[in-house]
Amino acid sequence: MKFGFPLFPESASTLAPQVDAIYFFGLGVAAFFSTLIACLIFYLAIRYRRRSEDEVGKREKAAMWLEIAWSIIPLGILLFMFAWGAKVYFEARRPPGDAVEYFVTGKQWMWKFQHPEGQREINHLHVPVGQPIQLKMTSEDVIHSFFVPAFRIKMDVLPGRYTTVWFEATKTGTFRLFCAEYCGAEHSRMGGSITVMEPRDYEQWLARADSATGPLALAGAQLFEAKTCGTCHRPDSNLLAPILHGLFGEEVTLASGDKVLVDENYLRESILDPKATVVSGYEAKAVMPTFVGQLSEEELVELISYIKSLGDAASHGETPEESAG
Amino acid sequence: MSERKNYLNADYGVWSWLLTKDHKRIALLYLLSITVFFALGGLMAVGIRLELATPQGDLVQPDTYNRLFTMHGVMMIFFFLIPSIPAVLGNFLIPIMIGAKDLAFPRLNLASWYIFNIGGAFTLWAMLAGGVDTGWTFYTPFSTSFSNTHVIATGVGVFIAGFASILTGLNFLVTIHTMRAPGLTWFRLPLFVWAHYATSIIQILGTPVVAIAILLLAAERLFHIGIFDPAVGGDPVLFQHLFWFYSHPAVYIMILPSMGVISEIITAFSRKRIFGYKFIAFASVAIAVLGFLVWGHHMFLSSQSVYAGMIFSVLSMLVAVPSAVKVFNWTATLYEGSVSWETPMIYALGFIGLFTIGGLTGVMLSTLGIDIHVHDTYFVVAHFHYIMVGGAIMGYLGGLHFWWPKITGRMYPVFWSKISAIVIFIGFNLTFFPQFMLGYLGMPRRYHAYPDDFQVLNVMSSAGATILGVGYLIPLVYFIWSMRYGKKAGANPWGAFGLEWDVASPPLPHNFDQTPVVEREAYDYAAQHEERDVA
Ligand code: HEC
Ligand SMILES: [Cu+2]
Ligand SMILES: [Cu+2]
Numbered sequence: 135m136k137f138g139f140p141l142f143p144e145s146a147s148t149l150a151p152q153v154d155a156i157y158f159f160g161l162g163v164a165a166f167f168s169t170l171i172a173c174l175i176f177y178l179a180i181r182y183r184r185r186s187e188d189e190v191g192k193r194e195k196a197a198m199w200l201e202i203a204w205s206i207i208p209l210g211i212l213l214f215m216f217a218w219g220a221k222v223y224f225e226a227r228r229p230p231g232d233a234v235e236y237f238v239t240g241k242q243w244m245w246k247f248q249h250p251e252g253q254r255e256i257n258h259l260h261v262p263v264g265q266p267i268q269l270k271m272t273s274e275d276v277i278h279s280f281f282v283p284a285f286r287i288k289m290d291v292l293p294g295r296y297t298t299v300w301f302e303a304t305k306t307g308t309f310r311l312f313c314a315e316y317c318g319a320e321h322s323r324m325g326g327s328i329t330v331m332e333p334r335d336y337e338q339w340l341a342r343a344d345s346a347t348g349p350l351a352l353a354g355a356q357l358f359e360a361k362t363c364g365t366c367h368r369p370d371s372n373l374l375a376p377i378l379h380g381l382f383g384e385e386v387t388l389a390s391g392d393k394v395l396v397d398e399n400y401l402r403e404s405i406l407d408p409k410a411t412v413v414s415g416y417e418a419k420a421v422m423p424t425f426v427g428q429l430s431e432e433e434l435v436e437l438i439s440y441i442k443s444l445g446d447a448a449s450h451g452e453t454p455e456e457s458a459g
Numbered sequence: 460m461s462e463r464k465n466y467l468n469a470d471y472g473v474w475s476w477l478l479t480k481d482h483k484r485i486a487l488l489y490l491l492s493i494t495v496f497f498a499l500g501g502l503m504a505v506g507i508r509l510e511l512a513t514p515q516g517d518l519v520q521p522d523t524y525n526r527l528f529t530m531h532g533v534m535m536i537f538f539f540l541i542p543s544i545p546a547v548l549g550n551f552l553i554p555i556m557i558g559a560k561d562l563a564f565p566r567l568n569l570a571s572w573y574i575f576n577i578g579g580a581f582t583l584w585a586m587l588a589g590g591v592d593t594g595w596t597f598y599t600p601f602s603t604s605f606s607n608t609h610v611i612a613t614g615v616g617v618f619i620a621g622f623a624s625i626l627t628g629l630n631f632l633v634t635i636h637t638m639r640a641p642g643l644t645w646f647r648l649p650l651f652v653w654a655h656y657a658t659s660i661i662q663i664l665g666t667p668v669v670a671i672a673i674l675l676l677a678a679e680r681l682f683h684i685g686i687f688d689p690a691v692g693g694d695p696v697l698f699q700h701l702f703w704f705y706s707h708p709a710v711y712i713m714i715l716p717s718m719g720v721i722s723e724i725i726t727a728f729s730r731k732r733i734f735g736y737k738f739i740a741f742a743s744v745a746i747a748v749l750g751f752l753v754w755g756h757h758m759f760l761s762s763q764s765v766y767a768g769m770i771f772s773v774l775s776m777l778v779a780v781p782s783a784v785k786v787f788n789w790t791a792t793l794y795e796g797s798v799s800w801e802t803p804m805i806y807a808l809g810f811i812g813l814f815t816i817g818g819l820t821g822v823m824l825s826t827l828g829i830d831i832h833v834h835d836t837y838f839v840v841a842h843f844h845y846i847m848v849g850g851a852i853m854g855y856l857g858g859l860h861f862w863w864p865k866i867t868g869r870m871y872p873v874f875w876s877k878i879s880a881i882v883i884f885i886g887f888n889l890t891f892f893p894q895f896m897l898g899y900l901g902m903p904r905r906y907h908a909y910p911d912d913f914q915v916l917n918v919m920s921s922a923g924a925t926i927l928g929v930g931y932l933i934p935l936v937y938f939i940w941s942m943r944y945g946k947k948a949g950a951n952p953w954g955a956f957g958l959e960w961d962v963a964s965p966p967l968p969h970n971f972d973q974t975p976v977v978e979r980e981a982y983d984y985a986a987q988h989e990e991r992d993v994a
Binding site: 140142143149152153156157161164167168171172175178180182184188190191193194196201208209212215216219221242275277286288289293294310313315317318320321322323 | 521598696731759768816900908915985
């Protein structure tokens with residue numbers, strides 16, 4: 135067993151140096167002001183120590199300029215830290231457009247992963263170096279939190295919806311994965327690892343790791359038929375149910391009049407709780423049954439991937455306009 | 460002068476205590492209750508630190524460990540820190556400081572103590588019957604649909620104790636508004652009273668929200684009404700909003716009274732009027748108000764929107780300003796003062812240092828880019844212990860040492876009290892400083908077992924906790940000892956300013972023979988001194 139005494143975590147993602155930089159700035163501010171206050175206290179308390187029993191202090195001389203100074207200067211530093219921190223956070227929560235999508239399901243007490251090509255892993259995820267990767271995460275039970283210290287990333291993983299975290303590894307190696315949100319008895323053992331590989335090695339690894347289902351979208355296409363979605367959602371069934379081609383990323387108008395963006399969470403809800411997201415125009419024909427309990431999280435991911443793959447409607451000989459008409 | 464009856468020897472017997480309406484006796488009743496809860500919470504901490512001395516998780520079962528840290532949090536927060544200074548020192552001192560004979564509603568005051576203990580009894584029962592393992596934060600849906608421990612009994616205990624807190628706050632507000640002695644205008648009030656005024660507002664406005672959250676939690680747990688668990692149509696994040704809407708301001712319920720104590724001690728042991736009186740007074744109110752607008756900083760990674768995160772971040776930064784203003788004003792008070800290093804002053808100066816570190820690490824946590832990495836790690840654990848133990852408890856102990864001669868009429872041994880203050884300071888830092896490093900290294904909180912390379916820092920922390928524990932035991936011994944054997948203290952052993960130092964030690968049952976008339980601003984040592992010289 136390795137026994138070390140590290141004082142600083144490894145840094146292995148594009149985000150890590152950014153978080154570290156602002157951390158060091160914060161640490162500098164904290165160290166400066168703590169030291170300043172400590173020195174002032176010691177200096178003043180010794181310099182003005184009581185010299186005779188009935189001595190009292192001088193009159194207080196109120197100093198407006200001091201009060202203003204020690205309000206404004208900290209405020210300036212605080213706002214600066216806010217702005218810098220907000221910038222890093224904004225980037226950390228917005229995956230870049232070319233990020234490859236992986237799926238994560240947390241459950242008491244393990245992590246399940248699905249690669250885009252359909253390979254599945256438990257607790258240990260393999261990814262290529264130098265490639266932005268986004269994880270769409272959900273939980274089967276309680277709240278967990280996906281935390282990879284070496285990447286400086288963390289995001290809660292909730293039941294009933296998808297949350298996203300992304301990273302781009304800058305180093306090959308194996309890095310710790312923790313669950314950071316308390317989730318019950320074995321919370322501290324709900325760990326694993328992320329193995330970052332050279333792209334070539336990753337390809338080889340993918341080839342070796344068998345994928346029972348094939349790429350997610352393909353598996354989803356099969357499910358789409360198996361679960362009878364296709365009976366209603368056929369390209370020629372405009373009257374029965376909405377056509378799903380070109381849907382992803384569009385805005386739909388619901389029966390309630392609300393406009394919502396079609397993302398993974400919307401698709402998830404449409405499948406599991408169709409009544410909550412009835413599309414405008416289908417009020418009378420809202421016959422879609424709920425699929426709660428009939429689909430595992432992994433299958434949901436496959437269906438959603440399939441519907442997303444219908445995004446380039448042109449290749450299916452249709453445009454979103456046509457399907458909407 | 461012949462011995463007059465004071466509040467301690469005016470009556471004897473158990474019932475004279477259990478049915479007392481005297482705010483001073485009720486304060487002592489509270490002191491007894493919260494000391495018991497503190498000891499229990501402390502025992503849990505011993506279990507936690509022993510387990511974490513080795514990485515394997517080999518001392519207790521994971522389930523036991525989860526109960527330990529949950530019960531440690533519940534005991535310390537709801538049954539020790541929240542009542543500590545207000546219910547003991549506030550109860551004892553506020554009427555005397557404002558020249559009143561008692562609080563506005565003495566019976567209600569006694570009722571609060573009973574309510575508090577009933578809440579405590581529920582929670583204790585839950586603990587003895589097997590405990591609870593949700594963390595003191597009770598996050599859903601774990602607490603509503605997954606935990607099979609005594610969530611409801613604990614929740615009911617916290618719910619009941621909340622009413623004690625509301626009633627105490629209400630009592631203080633009415634008292635401070637209506638019962639000030641002639642001449643005691645708002646800006647002549649001791650800052651201790653201002654701090655309690657601000658605290659009371661939070662207690663009254665915030666506590667009902669956590670009570671509602673607990674009720675909803677119980678409703679979902681018992682009747683499976685879908686509120687928080689998505690499996691039955693609820694929203695788990697809603698619970699976090701409700702919970703933190705109270706529990707963030709609750710941090711200020713714990714720290715504001717402590718800040719009030721520090722203002723009293725710093726002035727008394729510098730014999731100088733506080734620097735920037737109005738700034739400190741308004742800073743308390745500003746903290747109380749702004750404190751209600753920052754709860755979302757516990758939820759930056761909860762799926763809350765990016766923009767909500769930014770708003771909560773910038774508001775959290777703003778709360779840091781009044782806190783900084785206080786620290787600077789306290790420090791400036793020493794300038795041209797007459798500083799004596801008595802025990803309470805050692806606590807107060809220790810408070811300023813530790814609170815500064817706690818506050819600045821809080822700023823780091825509010826910085827979104829840093830929080831991504833340190834949220835839910837030991838960095839957070841270290842931060843809030845600097846505020847709550849380094850801040851709130853240092854203030855509480857400083858206050859106890861300051862007013863002990865007033866409360867009991869006796870002095871504690873000075874030498875031992877200074878030793879213990881220093882032991883506590885060292886033990887505290889050794890316990891919690893390494894936790895900042897553990898946090899940045901990535902050790903998540905609430906971990907029963909951890910990777911080997913975190914062990915050295917954890918051992919340091921456990922060693923520090925041992926020292927800290929000894930530091931807390933010493934005052935327990937000498938305080939009890941002093942009640943009987945301590946040197947008699949006069950009315951004003953420190954040469955301090957304030958109405959409480961004009962009355963006898965221990966005070967008369969009704970505090971004052973005649974209602975005092977206040978002619979001076981608070982802490983006006985210089986003027987008082989000149990007058991005495993003339994006389
Ligand atoms: C009995 C017919 C029927 C079946 C079977 C069915 N759906 Fe639907 N679906 C509908 C109807 C009608 C709507 C429009 C009303 C609504 O939004 O609920 C709809 C809406 C949707 C939407 C939202 C479309 C939009 O434009 O916003 C999605 C996504 C969807 N279905 C996916 C599926 C999937 C995946 C399956 C199989 C697991 C499935 N449906 C099975 C009838 C059906
Ligand atoms: Cu967990
Ligand atoms: Cu908070």
